[in-house]
Amino acid sequence: MVANHARKNVARGRHAVEALRSKEAAERVVFVPYPRPDLDGAAPCTDCHGVGLGDGFYEHPYETPTPGGAVALVVETFCGTCLGCGRAAHSGCRPDSHATYEEDEFVEDWDEEEPTEPDCHSCRGRTFSVTQGAGEETAASIEAHELLMARAAKLGFSEWDIRGAYAFGELDQMLGEGSQELATRSDTTVWLRMPCGCREAVSVTVRRDQLAESMGRS
Numbered sequence: 001m002v003a004n005h006a007r008k009n010v011a012r013g014r015h016a017v018e019a020l021r022s023k024e025a026a027e028r029v030v031f032v033p034y035p036r037p038d039l040d041g042a043a044p045c046t047d048c049h050g051v052g053l054g055d056g057f058y059e060h061p062y063e064t065p066t067p068g069g070a071v072a073l074v075v076e077t078f079c080g081t082c083l084g085c086g087r088a089a090h091s092g093c094r095p096d097s098h099a100t101y102e103e104d105e106f107v108e109d110w111d112e113e114e115p116t117e118p119d120c121h122s123c124r125g126r127t128f129s130v131t132q133g134a135g136e137e138t139a140a141s142i143e144a145h146e147l148l149m150a151r152a153a154k155l156g157f158s159e160w161d162i163r164g165a166y167a168f169g170e171l172d173q174m175l176g177e178g179s180q181e182l183a184t185r186s187d188t189t190v191w192l193r194m195p196c197g198c199r200e201a202v203s204v205t206v207r208r209d210q211l212a213e214s215m216g217r218s
């Protein structure tokens with residue numbers, strides 16, 4: 001189910017987001033805190049330990065500094081394994097707790113259980129939007145990509161063929177066992193949580209060198 005959602009989002013194109021590098025420690029940035037996922041007793045995702053977030057975060061520079069002197073908005077990434085719900089197995093998670101959720105897929109049962117008229121029509125009460133970005137390649141992702149392409153070349157498939165089959169979860173049938181897993185490892189897609197304006201009231205301005213602590217990540 002999650003793979004199907006991802007496929008649609010890939011077609012939307014990538015958005016340029018400037019990666020966080022070693023910038024001035026004293027510079028101020030804005031970040032927007034969010035509550036951790038409610039696991040409701042479910043086993044936590046082994047990658048993010050139930051936090052629902054990836055290790056990396058990005059910065060979205062402001063054209064002009066905020067009144068508080070911040071030069072950029074810090075954007076967190078969703079955990080690439082659970083896609084944000086924080087659960088090891090996708091049992092009982094709200095559809096909109098995943099980065100790949102799309103509004104038109106909202107399950108009616110959930111609407112009935114929690115009948116909430118959205119306060120914000122921009123995000124329909126979700127308080128953020130999700131943007132897809134390209135993460136940095138790692139030695140492991142490059143190696144996986146090369147192994148995958150070698151399999152593809154042997155059987156005469158192009159990279160384009162491979163991407164299509166990957167999106168549909170059909171690489172094992174196409175290239176042999178372990179291929180879907182290789183493609184997953186070579187995938188550097190990141191899902192960014194872009195805070196909605198309706199959550200601005202809780203945003204925090206901090207020095208960059210105090211960011212990790214403020215975010216509860218230190």
Ligand SMILES: [Zn+2]
Nearest residue numbers: 045048079082
């Ligand atoms: Zn996770």
Ligand SMILES: [Zn+2]
Nearest residue numbers: 085087090093
């Ligand atoms: Zn889930």
Ligand SMILES: [Zn+2]
Nearest residue numbers: 120123196198
């Ligand atoms: Zn909103």
